[in-house]
Amino acid sequence: SSAVVLPGTSAALPQKAALPAAATAAAAVSHMLQVEVSVAGVLVTAAYGANETQIRTILAGATQTGATQTGTASGSSASTTAAVSGPSATQGVLSSGSELVTGQAGTAQAASAQATAAQQAAPAAATARVSGLTGSGLGFDTCTVPSAATMTSWLSSPYRVAATYLGGMNWACSYGNFTPAWVRKVAAEGWRFAPLWVGRQAPCTNVPFVAKINPSQAAAEGQSEAKSAVAAARAFGFGPGTPVYFDMEGYQTGQSACTRAVLNFLGGWTRGLHAAGYVSGVYSSASSGITDLAHQYGNAGYPRPDDIWIADWNSEPVLTDHAVPNGDWANHQRLHQYAGPHNETWGGATVNMDSDAADGLVAGLPAVPVLHGPNESAAPSELRVAPGQTARVRLTLQGVPNTPVAVRWQAAAPKGLTVSPSAGNVDLWPSMALSVGLTLAPSKSLAARRYSLPITVTAGGKPVADSFVLVSVVPAGRTLPPAHPLVLYAADKTSMSAAVAIAAALALPLSDVTGSYSRAWTATAVGKALVLAVGQPAADALYFNVCGWANPAKRKAGSTPFYYPGAPQRQSPGRNYFELSDTPTAAGTAQLTTQLTQYALGGTLPEHQTVPAAPTLACLGSPNVPVR
Numbered sequence: 253s254s255a256v257v258l259p260g261t262s263a264a265l266p267q268k269a270a271l272p273a274a275a276t277a278a279a280a281v282s283h284m285l286q287v288e289v290s291v292a293g294v295l296v297t298a299a300y301g302a303n304e305t306q307i308r309t310i311l312a313g314a315t316q317t318g319a320t321q322t323g324t325a326s327g328s329s330a331s332t333t334a335a336v337s338g339p340s341a342t343q344g345v346l347s348s349g350s351e352l353v354t355g356q357a358g359t360a361q362a363a364s365a366q367a368t369a370a371q372q373a374a375p376a377a378a379t380a381r382v383s384g385l386t387g388s389g390l391g392f393d394t395c396t397v398p399s400a401a402t403m404t405s406w407l408s409s410p411y412r413v414a415a416t417y418l419g420g421m422n423w424a425c426s427y428g429n430f431t432p433a434w435v436r437k438v439a440a441e442g443w444r445f446a447p448l449w450v451g452r453q454a455p456c457t458n459v460p461f462v463a464k465i466n467p468s469q470a471a472a473e474g475q476s477e478a479k480s481a482v483a484a485a486r487a488f489g490f491g492p493g494t495p496v497y498f499d500m501e502g503y504q505t506g507q508s509a510c511t512r513a514v515l516n517f518l519g520g521w522t523r524g525l526h527a528a529g530y531v532s533g534v535y536s537s538a539s540s541g542i543t544d545l546a547h548q549y550g551n552a553g554y555p556r557p558d559d560i561w562i563a564d565w566n567s568e569p570v571l572t573d574h575a576v577p578n579g580d581w582a583n584h585q586r587l588h589q590y591a592g593p594h595n596e597t598w599g600g601a602t603v604n605m606d607s608d609a610a611d612g613l614v615a616g617l618p619a620v621p622v623l624h625g626p627n628e629s630a631a632p633s634e635l636r637v638a639p640g641q642t643a644r645v646r647l648t649l650q651g652v653p654n655t656p657v658a659v660r661w662q663a664a665a666p667k668g669l670t671v672s673p674s675a676g677n678v679d680l681w682p683s684m685a686l687s688v689g690l691t692l693a694p695s696k697s698l699a700a701r702r703y704s705l706p707i708t709v710t711a712g713g714k715p716v717a718d719s720f721v722l723v724s725v726v727p728a729g730r731t732l733p734p735a736h737p738l739v740l741y742a743a744d745k746t747s748m749s750a751a752v753a754i755a756a757a758l759a760l761p762l763s764d765v766t767g768s769y770s771r772a773w774t775a776t777a778v779g780k781a782l783v784l785a786v787g788q789p790a791a792d793a794l795y796f797n798v799c800g801w802a803n804p805a806k807r808k809a810g811s812t813p814f815y816y817p818g819a820p821q822r823q824s825p826g827r828n829y830f831e832l833s834d835t836p837t838a839a840g841t842a843q844l845t846t847q848l849t850q851y852a853l854g855g856t857l858p859e860h861q862t863v864p865a866a867p868t869l870a871c872l873g874s875p876n877v878p879v880r
Contacts, residue, residue, distance in 0.1 A: 381436075381439075381489070381491065381617060382435060382436075382439050382445070382489055382490050382491060382494065382615050382616060382617060383490070383491040383492065383493040383494055383615060383616075383618065384493035384494045384495050384531050384613050384614070384615055385444070385613070385614065385615070385616055385618055386584045386611075386612065386613060386614075386866070387412070387413050387444045387610050387611075387612070387613070387614035387616065388584070388610060388611045388816075388818055388866045389410075389411070389412045389413060389609075389610055389816070389817065389818025389819070390410050390411045390412070390413070390569060390607070390608070390609060390610070390815065390817065390818065391411055391412070391413030391414060391415065391444075391446065391587070391607075391608035391609070391610045391614075392411050392413075392414060392415070392596075392603070392605040392606065392607060392608060393414070393415030393446070393448070393589070393605065393606050393608060394415070394603055394604060394605045394606070395417070395424070395425040396417075396425045396426055396427070396428040396429070396430070397414065397416055397417075397428065397429050397430045397434065398429065398601070398603050399429045400429065400434050400437050400438055401601075402601040402603065403438045403441065403443060404441060404599075405598060405599030405600055405601040406598045406599055406601060406603070407441060407442070407599070408598050408599040409596070409598035409599070410817045410818075410819075410825055410829075411598075412442060412443060412444060412818055412819070413443070413444050413445070413446055413608065413610045413614055414438075414443055414444075414445055414446070415445070415446045415447075415448055415608070416430060416435075416445045416446070416447050416448065416488075417430075417447075417448045417449075417450065418447050418448065418449050418481055418484040418485055418488065418490075418496065419449065419450070419480075419481075419484050420449045420450035420451040420477070420480075420481070420499070421450075421451055421452065421463050422450045422451060422452065422453060422462045422463055423450040424450075430488070431488075432487070432488050432489045435488055435489050435490075436489065439616055439617045440617065442616075443616070444610075444614040444615060444616035445490075445614060445615045445616065446495070446497060446533075446561070446587060446608070446610070446614050446615070447485060447490060447494060447495065447496045447497065447615060448496075448497050448498075448499050448535060449477065449480075449481040449484070449496055449497070449498055449499065450499045451463075451477040451480075451481070451498060451499075452464055452465045452473055452477065452517065453465065453500065453501055453503070454500065454501075454503035454504075454510055454513065454514045454540075454541075455467055455509075455510045455513050455514075456503045456504040456507050456510035457501060457502075457503045457504075458501070458502050458503055458504065459501050459502075465513050465514065465517045467509060467510075467512070467513035467516075470512075470513045470514075470516035470517040470520065471516045471517065471519060471520035471523075472520060473517055473520065474516070474517040474518060474519065474520025474521040474522075474523075474524065475520040475521070475523055475524035475527075476520075476524070477498070477517075477520075477521055477524070478496075478520070478521050478522075478523070478524025478525045478527075478528070478530075478532075479524055479528070481496050481498075481525070482496070482524075482525065482528040482530055485530065490615050492528070492529035492530060493529065493530070493531060494530055494531065494615045495530070495531035495532070495533045495558065495559055495612075495613040495614065495615065496525060496530055496531070496532070496533060497533035497534060497535045497559070497561050497587075498518065498521050498532075498533070498534050498535065498557075499535050499536075500514065500518065500534060500535065500536040500541045501536070501537070502536070502537035502539065502540045502541070502563070503537075503540050503541070504540075505539065505540055505543070511544050514541065514544060515544060515545070515548060515554070518534055518541075518545070518557065519554060519555045521534075521557075522555040522556065522557050522558075523555050526555075531558045531559065531613055532555075532557040532558050532559075533557055533558060533559040533560065533561060533587075533612075533613065534557045534559075534560055534561065535560075535561035535563060535587075535589070536560075536561070536562075536563060537563045537564075538562050538563060538564035538573055538574070538575040538576075539564075539575065542560055542562050542563075542573070542575045542576060543575045545557065545560060546575060546576045546577065546580055549577075549580040549581075558585060558613065559581065559585045559586065559587065559612045559613045560576070560581050560585065560586055560587070560612075561586075561587040561588070561589065561608075561612075562575065562576065562586065562587070562588045562589065563589045564588065564589070564590065565589070565590060565591055565592050566590060567590060567591055568590055568811070568813050569588070569590050569607065569609040569815035569828075570588065570590075570609060570795070570796075570811055570812060570813065570814070570815060571586045571587075571588055571609060571611050571795075571796075572796055572810045572811040572869075573588065573811075578796070578798065578810050578869045579869065581612075582868070582869045584611050584612055584613075584866055585612050585613070586611055586612050587608055587609065587610045587611070587612050588608060588609045588610075589606050589607070589608050590607055590608065590609055591606060591607035592606055593605070593606055594607075609815055611866050611867075627649070627650035627717065628647070628648070628649055628650075628661070628707070628709050628717040628718070628719050629647075629648050629719055630645055630646070630647050630648075630690075630707055630719045630720070630721050631645070631646050631648070632645065632721075632757060632846075633719070633720065633721050633722065633846060633847075633850060634721070634722045634724075634754065634757045634758055634846055634849065634850055635692075635721070635722075635723060635724070635757050636723075636724040636725075636726055636756070636757055636758065636759045637692060637694055637723060637724070637725060638694075638725070638726065638727050638728050639694050639695065639696050639697070639698050639700070639725055639727065640694070640695070640696035641693075641694070642691055642692060642693045643691075643692045643723075644689060644690070644691060644692070645689075645690045645692060645721055646687060646688070646689055646690070647661065647687070647688045647689075647690055647707060647719075648685060648686070648687050648688075649661065649678065649680060649685065649686040649687075649688075649709065650680070650684075650685045650686075651680035651681055651682050651683070651684050651685070652680075652682065653682055654682055655682065656679060656680065656681045656682065657679070657680050657711050658677070658678075658679050658680075658711065659677070659678060659679075659680055659709050659710065659711045659716070660675065660676070660677045660709070660710050660711075661675065661676055661678075661688075661707060661708065661709045661710075662674065662675040662707070662708055662710075663675065663690065663705060663706070663707045664705070664706050664707075664708065665692075665705055666703050666704075666705070668694060668695045668697070668698035668699075669692065669693070669694050669695075669698065669703055669705065669723065669725070670692070670693040670694075670695075671690055671691070671692055671693075671705065672690070672691045672693070673688070673690065676688060692705070692721075692723060694723070694725045698725050699725070700725055700726045700727065700730070700732065701724075701725065701732065702722055702723065702724050702725070702732060702758075702759075702853055702854055703722075703723045703725060704720055704721075704722055704723075704854045704855070704856050705720065705721040705722075705723055706718060706719075706720050706856070707719050707720070707721070720850065720854070720856040720857075722758070722850045722853060722854040722856070724757075724758055724759040726759045730759070731759050731760060731761045731762075732758070732759040732760070733760075733761060734760065734764070734852070734853055735853075736781075736782060736822065736823035736824070736852070737780050737781035737782065737823075737824070738760070738764055738781060738782050738784070738849070738852055738853070739764055739765075739766060739771075739772065739775045739781045739782070739783045739784070740754070740755060740760075740764060740765045740766070740784050740786050740833075740845070740849075741765075741766050741767070741771075741772035741775075741783055741784065741785055741786060741790050741794070741830075742765070742766075742767055742786040742787055742789075742790050742877055743767065743769065743787065743789035743790040743793050743872070743873030743874060743875070743877055744787055744789045744790075744872065744873040744874065744877060745877060746787065746838045747786045747787025747789065747790060747834075747838070747841060748765075748767055748786075748877050748878070748879065748880065749880065750786060750787075750838065750841060750842040750845060751765050751786045751845065752765055752879065752880055753842075754842070754845050754846055754849055757846075758849060758853060762879060765879050766879065767874075767876055767877030767878060767879055768875075768876055769793060769801045769802070769803065769875040769876065770802065770803060770804055770875075772785075772790070772793075772794060772830075773794070773803045773804055773805070773812075774804055776794060776814050776828060776829070776830045777804070777805070777813070777814075777827060777828060778827065779824050779825075779826045779827035779828065779829065780824060781824055782821055782822075782823050782824045782831060782852055783824070783829075783830040783831065784830070784831045784833040784845060784848055784849070785816075785830050785831065785832060785833055785834060786833045786834070786841060786845050787833075787834050787838075787841050787873070788834045788835075788836070788841075788865065788867070788868070788870075788872060789872035789873025789874075790834065790873065791816075791832055791833075791834040791864075791865070791867040792867045792868055792869075792870050792871075792872055792873075793872075793873065793875075794812060794814050794830050794867075795812060795814060795815075795816070795867035796810060796811070796812065796867060796869055797809055797810065797811065797812050798810060798869055798870060798871045799871040799872075799873075799875070801875040802875065810869075813828050814828050814829065814830055815828065815829060815830075816829065816830055816831060816832045817829055817831070818832075820847075820848055820851045820852075820857065821851075821852065822851065822852055822855065823852070831848060832864035832865070832866070832867070833845045833848050833864060834864055834865050834867075835862060835863070835864060835865050836865055840862055843862045844862040844863075844864055847862060
């Protein structure tokens with residue numbers, strides 16, 4: 253075996269005697285050697301089992317081999333991983349989809365896959381843009397990531413978070429499609445990632461033949477694992493602030509020495525990640541690792557992880573769990589693996605996967621607002637008007653900073669609906685806002701239904717902004733039931749007022765609005781109606797039911813079987829799903845509910861979307877609010 257260095261360089265790695273004392277000491281703890289070849293810009297990471305002499309011989313013989321890798325940008329570095337397998341380090345695989353490598357004592361990583369991926373990763377290390385951010389929604393994890401084409405196909409799925417294994421000495425899979433280019437492309441499509449590292453396991457692990465924690469060196473081993481994981485994360489383009497979740501598989505409980513070793517190891521893991529500017533996460537079984545961490549939550553002296561990933565296959569995509577008190581890791585700091593391996597097909601592509609629910613730190617591209625052109629809005633964006641009557645809408649145009657721009661706006665009214673004025677030209681100066689009053693007049697013979705009125709702004713002959721008005725044309729006193737069942741659920745008076753007003757503007761039957769927790773629960777469980785949880789009390793109630801309100805399933809406080817898909821829906825995605833329509837402010841909640849109902853009923857979204865707030869572990873509102 254040879255370690256590959258960058259083209260145009262020639263370097264021999266040092267013999268054992270030439271290795272720094274720090275590297276030798278670290279090897280005794282981690283069974284991992286790291287040698288930096290500064291002239292080549294390469295960091296070689298070599299993991300081994302019991303045969304340190306053999307891996308040092310391999311490192312000593314590594315030279316330039318004419319690699320085709322393109323050079324890195326100035327100041328960047330490459331990372332190469334090597335491993336040895338032999339009589340004392342035989343690899344084996346648990347089963348299809350397993351992430352652990354097993355064999356005889358002294359398991360090692362797969363050398364070729366680690367080295368190849370790290371070489372490919374080098375160009376991205378200096379320009380990493382993917383970093384940590386809060387992610388809420390459904391996710392999946394699989395041993396080797398699907399192809400970029402499959403990820404594109406899966407945009408038709410309700411999933412938006414994907415686990416990505418960075419490696420580790422007990423990892424059984426290969427990188428396969430996983431490269432920095434894959435990360436950049438898939439992240440640009442809106443996917444977010446939960447990076448995982450499969451390192452040393454508990455001394456009393458239930459998994460046979462894996463490299464285990466040395467109790468006397470547990471903290472140092474944890475820090476060493478963190479260093480290796482950070483190097484891999486950087487190579488794949490995951491920048492500082494990214495969470496890395498350590499995969500601590502289930503282990504035997506009731507053994508105090510083993511528990512102490514695991515906690516010391518994970519404490520070292522957290523310290524190591526924090527020292528490098530990364531976020532610490534731990535994936536483990538609810539009955540072992542998560543329970544032991546929860547017991548340390550109130551211990552001020554213990555370096556607990558920032559986020560936890562609970563493995564509990566209860567088929568419920570919720571973030572509450574019997575192993576963790578509701579007040580622990582409660583600030584959007586949880587992931588939950590709620591179902592084991594199974595196949596799912598979306599967009600014609602099938603993946604064998606585990607199912608996850610996320611409301612915690614993941615990695616992705618931050619949402620950066622980009623100003624493409626003038627800002628446009630129409631208010632109200634939802635209204636009802638009787639045939640032969642008129643209604644008013646105010647169109648507002650805002651210029652771009654520093655640059656005057658000439659624009660044309662035009663309303664594309666459907667046949668039978670007159671808009672006056674229907675178009676206009678204006679020079680927008682940077683500090684200027686134009687407000688135009690529009691009169692909408694449906695003809696007396698116009699059929700009673702909902703009509704979408706797009707208003708487009710163009711500059712230089714190219715569209716730069718769009719807004720939509722959803723016009724419900726219906727005689728006075730009548731309503732327009734939606735094509736797909738819709739329920740607006742509110743659990744506080746302010747949100748109820750907004751829900752009632754929005755239903756009136758859309759000519760929805762008032763029966764589509766409810767303040768009954770039992771009715772909202774039933775509608776969500778059945779899955780025929782799209783249930784909008786209007787306001788934070790309603791969202792918290794359907795997600796956690798912290799208050800313990802009476803419900804048809806007789807579920808106790810702190811857990812519901814419900815989840816939200818994390819993206820606007822035209823209709824219910826199925827049983828046990830509801831739509832978040834809450835923000836920290838009453839005005840924001842009303843605006844978001846308007847946007848979501850417009851999308852559900854008309855298929856259009858106002859250009860400037862309000863972002864919903866993730867539910868919190870809080871008891872708010874009332875189980876029964878009158879519909880006014």
